[in-house]
Amino acid sequence: MNDLSRDKKRLKPTSHERKQAEGDIKRMATCSFLELRGVSFAYQRGTNALESIDLTLPQGAFLSIMGPNGAGKTTLLKILAGILKPDGGTVRLLGEEIEPSFRTFARFAYVPQFLLFPMDLRVIDFVLLARTGSTLTGQVKGWDVKKAFESLERVGCQQFWNQDVSHLSGGERQKVFLAKALAQDTPVLLIDEPVTHLDLKNQEEILCLLRSLVREEGKKIVAVMHDLNHALHHTDTVILLKGGKLYAAGQSSEVLTPTTIGEVFGVEVEDRDGWIVPRFK
């Protein structure tokens, strides 16, 4: 409880941390964004959630994973986050092979779609969880608290720091999730359905925030998305999955055409001035 006031030590990142961040940036410039080699995963024997996916995306900063329900979008994201271990194949994100370990956590921040919060968990304590993964008993330092408040401010939620997370609205909660991911200070954010279930205003706010993170801070984002227009207008690269298999991947504007969308989702759509609209009969 008194962690915030008591720890005044270390208000700057260590030289090791700075070097690590510089190394990250260098590597990001030279390696291809995402490489999947024969990645497959099955929750149960016999039913593959993902079937030998091969894919190389040389470039990209804001990638969306799209597809119908049950296509394996979230599964792929969880594999990228190191939560699930693929049954076969290798995954490389920014040149680093993903395996479930502490290193993955230090480089890729995962934002879940939903969490069951324990009671009485304050926003600031939740955000601080981003900083304490490597400590022995979960103690925080002054620098960690500073970083946590900075990220809350970045998403515009600093006024909620002392509130119970479970009392926040859906939009606020999503922003707090993002703040936690930002506090992790990783070059890549992996986000599961950032704007699903949110109202129009919150959708806009969060998408703008994500875009500014990409543009101004050079972060890379991989997000599972449902809204075709969001993907078309906000993200630069798309992976389209269907039934656990890769259907298409590439530039958003090239992949998301009425033809491919019709084939993947089984719905007739048309392009109206750059907006994808279902064709009503």
Add this chain to the structure above:
Amino acid sequence: MALVSLLYLSSGVISIPLSEVVHVLGRWITVNREMGGDRIVAQVAVLQIRLPRLLAALLVGGGLAISGTAYQGLFQNRLADPFTTGVSAGAVLGCTLALILGFSQGVWGLGGITLFSFGGALGTSFIVFLVLGVMRRASTATILLIGISLNFFLSAVVSLLLFFNRNRMESIVLWTMGSVATATMEKVLFALPFLVLGSLGLYFSSRFLDYLALGEEFARAHGIPVTKARFRLILFASLVSSVCVSLSGVVGFVGLVTPNMARILVGTKHRILFLYSFLLGMLFLLLADLLAKTLLVPAEIPIGILTSLIGVPVFAGLIWRYSRRIY
């Protein structure tokens, strides 16, 4: 707490003035143990009967409270308690076996019952581990179910044994009510290293609990080795609760109520939560035992009864408090 402890030492069948208690303790600490004949009663009462009992109450209270905290965090369920994994049922089985097989004599000044119940509790934990080892990807709900089923199974075995040995029934039932009255210095010293080891183990795993409390996936995404962490937490929590059960029998509610009280007081950070629930647990059991031995002098109420009698209203208050909040 020091005050309550002194009060505890002074009260009982023979009431000893506080000054006398302080005097005896002072002598004991300075290893000057020769005392006048008029003080021998006080000395015996305080040092040989009440001090071990006090220490046992403190250890059991604190131990049950921290293992309760660990289980509640681990199972993401505020209703979990130290006996969720069947530890108490295992201990009762051990105690029953000791009584039926006639192992009332023990070694190192420890009763057979203590050793057997400790063995029973540890054995049960070991079975849980075996199951965990086989099912490496078991979810917390599965572990909880395994523990509860094991509890029922072992209770059934105890009932069966009792059914064939009705003459021993009374002593076993009395033991399951829990009491620290039979504590001796030997028992306390036997329990202490295990308790310290388990408590330190839990304290240094507290960061795991912070993440596991938000779910397995969340923990995995933060680089927590979930299977290993769970294994470690159950190991230490079982160790602590086994020792507590062997020291005092089944004392209910401390492990359930005190972690919840601590949570309300200090929030969800397990590092701090452990410290507070340890202290609260000590205080809770101390007060309960103080009441147990003073309410009906010279008779004593088994402490398990009192903890539940105090625990239930507190718990009802908790539920009332939370029912008004929306989750």
